[in-house]
Amino acid sequence: MDEIPTRSRTRIQQEKRELILEAALDVFSTKGFRGSTVDQIAEAAGMSKPNLLYYFRSKDDIHTTLLQRLLDMWLAPLRELDDVGDPITELRGYIRRKIEMARDYPRESRLFANEMLQGAPHMMPFLQGEMKALVEEKVVVIRGWIESGKIAPVDPHHLIFAIWATTQHYADFDVQVRAVLGADRSGENRFEDAARFLENLFVRGLATHNK
Amino acid sequence: MDEIPTRSRTRIQQEKRELILEAALDVFSTKGFRGSTVDQIAEAAGMSKPNLLYYFRSKDDIHTTLLQRLLDMWLAPLRELDDVGDPITELRGYIRRKIEMARDYPRESRLFANEMLQGAPHMMPFLQGEMKALVEEKVVVIRGWIESGKIAPVDPHHLIFAIWATTQHYADFDVQVRAVLGADRSGENRFEDAARFLENLFVRGLATHNK
DNA sequence: CTAACGATTGTCCAATCGGTCAAAATTTGC
DNA sequence: GCAAATTTTGACCGATTGGACAATCGTTAG
Numbered sequence: 001m002d003e004i005p006t007r008s009r010t011r012i013q014q015e016k017r018e019l020i021l022e023a024a025l026d027v028f029s030t031k032g033f034r035g036s037t038v039d040q041i042a043e044a045a046g047m048s049k050p051n052l053l054y055y056f057r058s059k060d061d062i063h064t065t066l067l068q069r070l071l072d073m074w075l076a077p078l079r080e081l082d083d084v085g086d087p088i089t090e091l092r093g094y095i096r097r098k099i100e101m102a103r104d105y106p107r108e109s110r111l112f113a114n115e116m117l118q119g120a121p122h123m124m125p126f127l128q129g130e131m132k133a134l135v136e137e138k139v140v141v142i143r144g145w146i147e148s149g150k151i152a153p154v155d156p157h158h159l160i161f162a163i164w165a166t167t168q169h170y171a172d173f174d175v176q177v178r179a180v181l182g183a184d185r186s187g188e189n190r191f192e193d194a195a196r197f198l199e200n201l202f203v204r205g206l207a208t209h210n211k
Numbered sequence: 212m213d214e215i216p217t218r219s220r221t222r223i224q225q226e227k228r229e230l231i232l233e234a235a236l237d238v239f240s241t242k243g244f245r246g247s248t249v250d251q252i253a254e255a256a257g258m259s260k261p262n263l264l265y266y267f268r269s270k271d272d273i274h275t276t277l278l279q280r281l282l283d284m285w286l287a288p289l290r291e292l293d294d295v296g297d298p299i300t301e302l303r304g305y306i307r308r309k310i311e312m313a314r315d316y317p318r319e320s321r322l323f324a325n326e327m328l329q330g331a332p333h334m335m336p337f338l339q340g341e342m343k344a345l346v347e348e349k350v351v352v353i354r355g356w357i358e359s360g361k362i363a364p365v366d367p368h369h370l371i372f373a374i375w376a377t378t379q380h381y382a383d384f385d386v387q388v389r390a391v392l393g394a395d396r397s398g399e400n401r402f403e404d405a406a407r408f409l410e411n412l413f414v415r416g417l418a419t420h421n422k
Numbered sequence: 423c424t425a426a427c428g429a430t431t432g433t434c435c436a437a438t439c440g441g442t443c444a445a446a447a448t449t450t451g452c
Numbered sequence: 453g454c455a456a457a458t459t460t461t462g463a464c465c466g467a468t469t470g471g472a473c474a475a476t477c478g479t480t481a482g
Contacts, residue, residue, distance in 0.1 A: 001473095031245070032245060032328070033246070034242070034246035040468080059469095060470095102361045116387050127387055157391065158409070162412060172322075175335070179343060180342060182343065197366045198373065205415040207296055249441085259461055260461095264442085265458095265460075269441075270441090346449080
């Protein structure tokens, strides 16, 4: 077969492809693309290498498919940042959504981080296109909040970077966070603590009124 | 030869080893360990592969040496965080030192990030040992500042994480930052803007007094 | 039952990569 | 200037890896 239209895929094909992508996400996110072997992915998916290559034309095909899927979900939290609500509430919600993503989808975060570290060879068009456009849109919103005196005057771009950095840190640098917090403090409540700290930090850092 | 004591190395050996480490840092930091080949490093260092392997026993040896050197410089900025000065000034200085490191040593930052993404297979002892110890020491300092009412009551661990995340972000996610800022705003002043924003954010976020 | 189609695997191959080695080229010590 | 030591290289090797392929197994429709 050459290229199966998604429409005409067997139920088994759909399921197996899902299974493979799931396994590949595990492997790619921690070992990187070049550090992963098709055999490792196949074993993680519980099938033989030739069988895996029956569902995906190549290792690269799997990787590309994963990145493609990542695009959609990656911008979702920022998309929800809305002009209508109270700025502080909106930003607080954005931080919370991002922290939840770091907690619930750490592998996707690491996959993205790997791609960025390598200079975004596959995602550059996405960064310069869809992502930049969305950021620009939200920058306008934030700038509006500043001009109406609802939040402190800060650089909107760097505000967004700071939220990205602090939240994704808990997925990408999970080992470091765990190691530094120690065995006892490394329970799953570290995301709760992080959320509390970050909301606090940003709310205080952006407030225009005194407490 | 088996293992040359550092003491008895020729001048040429010292220089060539430096040259190789410099080239390897370039390659490893963007392509990761598995994604890099000895040939690439050798070419970047302007020598043949066997010649490179005359100065380092193995690819792994180069990598380990780079990570080893990284340890020293990585904790330096935090070490300087001192108990004596004004808390806000101290923290502001720490942020500035970290941003300068991201600007001046982005390859080292990415090398570290790669190691973390893969679960710190080589640096785990360092994380749990030296790094955790230093953090714990500084946590005590920060806690002291909080108890004496000099900064707002926040979780010291997560404060440190936030400073790490926001500053290193400009090295590790440089491509993304550039892409989102656009060609015009991506001049080298982005580090200045970032520093200004971050100092502002943290100072406001930690202040106990009203402005 | 059986023919057709989809799924699975064992085997193999070419390319890449880390590393070796002996020989050649160069530098150094005297 | 020359011998010893150091540096550099071309050729080579074994192991790994991505992928191809033909053969086999399983399933399903008639």
